[in-house]
Amino acid sequence: MGVEYTTCKKKICVGIVNVTGYAGVELARLLCHHPNVEITSVSGRSTAGKKLGEIFPHLAHLNLSVTAELGEVDFAFSALPHKESSSVVPTLLNSGVRVVDISADFRLKDSALYQEWYNFEHPAPELLTEAVYGLPELYRSDIAKARLVANPGCYPTSAILGLAPLLKAGITGSSIIIDSKSGISGAGRTLNLGAHYCEANESVSAYALGGHRHLPEIEQELACLMRGVRPNVTFVPHLIPMTRGILTTLYAQPGEQAESIDSSSLKMLFQDFYKDEPFVRVVDAPPQSKHTCGCNICLIYPTIDARTKRIIVISTIDNLVKGASGQAIQNMNIMLGIPETTGLEAAAVYP
Amino acid sequence: MGVEYTTCKKKICVGIVNVTGYAGVELARLLCHHPNVEITSVSGRSTAGKKLGEIFPHLAHLNLSVTAELGEVDFAFSALPHKESSSVVPTLLNSGVRVVDISADFRLKDSALYQEWYNFEHPAPELLTEAVYGLPELYRSDIAKARLVANPGCYPTSAILGLAPLLKAGITGSSIIIDSKSGISGAGRTLNLGAHYCEANESVSAYALGGHRHLPEIEQELACLMRGVRPNVTFVPHLIPMTRGILTTLYAQPGEQAESIDSSSLKMLFQDFYKDEPFVRVVDAPPQSKHTCGCNICLIYPTIDARTKRIIVISTIDNLVKGASGQAIQNMNIMLGIPETTGLEAAAVYP
Amino acid sequence: MGVEYTTCKKKICVGIVNVTGYAGVELARLLCHHPNVEITSVSGRSTAGKKLGEIFPHLAHLNLSVTAELGEVDFAFSALPHKESSSVVPTLLNSGVRVVDISADFRLKDSALYQEWYNFEHPAPELLTEAVYGLPELYRSDIAKARLVANPGCYPTSAILGLAPLLKAGITGSSIIIDSKSGISGAGRTLNLGAHYCEANESVSAYALGGHRHLPEIEQELACLMRGVRPNVTFVPHLIPMTRGILTTLYAQPGEQAESIDSSSLKMLFQDFYKDEPFVRVVDAPPQSKHTCGCNICLIYPTIDARTKRIIVISTIDNLVKGASGQAIQNMNIMLGIPETTGLEAAAVYP
């Protein structure tokens, strides 16, 4: 990785843009004991000037102050909201800093989709081609070489990992239903009525039935896996009363040539696909989201509905870790040539 | 209703068999201010001999003692677990008492299904023909005349009410996916690891992927609605960390003759179907389960996924009320010729 | 109650000022099936012009629209925040409407305390003398005759009901510790970080250690009970992760003449004090707040710490019912000469 990473007490100096959202503060939590890097700069907007420990007491030991602009760093994470990130990331890249962007701003290859789904004209469409979609299980070698990695959304991570073995093997048709259940932290730290305690507690609801912003991202990646066949995807996200975790239930029809597939051969297909992956585990029983809490694992349970022959896949992650900041660090590790699991070894916090 | 209901201070004397499960205690809560009935006998097993208020302090004012066997009553609810109910209900009927059975024991018309799904030989298969499936929205006039009403399961109630308008109108094919999210009270009051606080809290999981016991009940009723066409149903229930509530997300394909149906005509279809129903409300936005808490309402939101033309229906109830004890009282009201909403008028407890 | 209450289909027409906070919407929930009154006008601020059912789907059946100003009514509840209520209530009174005010604005007799604790000069100090503190267990006859009732705060209700028998009997010294645990709905419906789901969930904290605004109210009422002796009160409120409920743990020292009091005579003292109260129940075991959910009951468990001879009293209510809107309706019933429990008979929603 060369000279530029050796200046800061021999550790790589990393910065976090917008440390005060849940993705930003989760990056700080996970990075603070990473043996190869040191967080040397964190920026925020309304909180600039405060000590990080004033806002987040669990990070008081980091002894960092929030600044309005990021200081000089070797590597940066952008945890800004969509639209805002697209105007900050190019500047970082121009100053020679490699970036993992946690927002949606560099995930979509077709710049027109930003107008359609996010209501803004993308200010740097040329970077959309360059940016690598940061799902290591699909794009590891490209990530290693990338200047800019677009970290996947939480729902897309759970859905794509649950579907990739099926689509690569070509054993399903294009008709796919994605029913996701997410904890409330996915709604972010910005106040909103839907995330007000008494509104969200003891309740479940579906939302974004007119089309969630993660849908074009899912479609793009599924189309790649299906070698250009346009998938016919219905995606319904739900909010459930817990802080962390996503569980996605996937429904697909076996294609004609796979009608005789059974649960055990399906499981072998998944195990084989993920056999070298440190953060995906194919499990023998329907997983609980709790068993991913605070850690970077994705648990996947594929099965066949014996009566209808439908394929059902259950996939679960911690939305803030494998669905955001943990995966961002996994991408950083790959980009820096550090062992991929570094700093991400912790087991889930159960119970 | 005649002479037999006039002995007990002019109110109808009702009994609850197995008052100590969540369905039983919810019956007691809802009935205790019903103007036309009086709970005069409650039975339990391990708690026989105790005052009801010792076990359930919120019902201390009822001043009832739990007995091993039900005393003489005009009308009875059985809130026993499946298998046990089938041996108690015939005795009640033979003594001239009309019964609403909350267990599954009289829901299925085909007695062989009890062996297949519940592992017991049904002791009174002749009653399976007589028993009326207690979904008032479909079987109101039969319920009025019944001696024995089989109260629907919680998942089936949410699923069938969400699908009935579609199937009656014949606008969907037979391929149906039912993805349900249930609070933990559905698992009952009997201790089990899955309902242990620290295991269930902050977690979501799918279960019964090999086939949930509510599936044959759903299939039976959908087949009736489809005039004998066998539906091709996948049903995946999930547990989510809250006490009460079920939200069911239904996915169906419009049939050939309905491909051009849009969301507003779909909504009109539902509104028309339920226009006279006191406990079903077709709503304009995806509902929250919280808005049914403690009350007998079913909220339904039908829509079309514009991109894929799939029909999506969201249906939500309180699993202990419209999904169990509230519906049982609604059935009792119909059987007794009392206005159907009597004792069930309370609005949801929000927030 | 005379002519003025007979105009509206023979029911008393009531209005709710600021229906959109949690106290306001809880009033609407509880009143909507009250047999003697009809909600005919509800006002709100930012939501004026909307149907009530758009904001609160569980109240859609009320078919009311939110207006900026309250229409003509026979009786009014003000559920405005403190300071705002004090400028609206006098106008209502002047138009001949009797009022229960749920805010703190008429609870304190000493107007200087508003400057000290609420940072505003009270605009109608003359009403502080007239207003009756709306704790029926202490002031029932005054409430019956009042034009203006100041509904007690949630913490004060739980604390005063737990202490009144002790203080009236003079068996404790003035040293009192009040340790309260409240659900999050006490923080209101206005968005704030402390009530953001992911901040409040899975966490407990103490707050307002410099002095909570309910303290002067508690002190005022305890001083009355102690016949002018100034109590030496420490009050520490805590937020715990649930929606509804307050449990208050009270610690006091027996006075010299009561050193030999034991738990059973203490219990008899409480039972005797509350023997005619419909909404206070002295219980035999430490109560769970859950057994008050949605209902107007206060459960009290007094005991003696055998090792230290300290008196411990546990008191629990639903903060939105007996701690706010239920008690307000209890006060209205008393003011209108209606049986006190009317509309408040529902048992707690358990589990």
Added chain:
Amino acid sequence: MGVEYTTCKKKICVGIVNVTGYAGVELARLLCHHPNVEITSVSGRSTAGKKLGEIFPHLAHLNLSVTAELGEVDFAFSALPHKESSSVVPTLLNSGVRVVDISADFRLKDSALYQEWYNFEHPAPELLTEAVYGLPELYRSDIAKARLVANPGCYPTSAILGLAPLLKAGITGSSIIIDSKSGISGAGRTLNLGAHYCEANESVSAYALGGHRHLPEIEQELACLMRGVRPNVTFVPHLIPMTRGILTTLYAQPGEQAESIDSSSLKMLFQDFYKDEPFVRVVDAPPQSKHTCGCNICLIYPTIDARTKRIIVISTIDNLVKGASGQAIQNMNIMLGIPETTGLEAAAVYP
């Protein structure tokens, strides 16, 4: 530390007796990435023969099997329930293994207290003298030399750490009230109605008002700090609906010589007392238990109630970490001469 710790791939081989309770599984979670030790044996009772990952999917990577008896190890933790541990620990010690016992069985110096509080005759009273009470902040040097460390209870840890600076400085009288709020994991993994999800959720209650088993342990340690003065302690524990965390609110009266103490000098006293402690942090604002989730920190906020001059101290820990397994590992580190924070560096899992 010598030869015996060098056999197992140069790491110290540790065993966990009763890995299947919450303290046991938390030990496994925390130890699995400890750089100096390796878990080589885990025992359980009903689960003997199973893979650890079958019971606890988040620990599948450990690739351990549960055995009925512990295998040969260098160091052992006993996570058995009280009474059972006292019969297993002597055997371990006799085989030359040093032990941290998480149960209560070696915490009390007076063997008669086991009869009084735990209903059994202690089988090894001679070990009660030898065992060191494992609160490093008070007994670090003794722990370093101990064969047997009795790991403190969760409530005592939070209470003693909050009181020690006061009692050592002699600035309080003996009258102390301890009001603790605990998450449900403190009730253990064994099924019981109080920890059944629907009973514990959305509820708060006090319990053990007749005397909690942690009281004699607290009294013993406070008496030591007060140099033999018998403290006059009332301790009331409460259960609140969350999985992890204890927050303890302590009330004390300043002694005569300390009546003029103010909040800032009180804070300095605490800061000075804990200035070298890696796991105690004196904070500037009332802490949230959430900021300790999953980590070994104790946050303490001392203040003076300005109106009454009472001292209030808020202390919060994760009951399973600093209140059990984290502190056990801290003790192990001290016993083994390993830096005390090894394996315990992770920041709290927030949000």
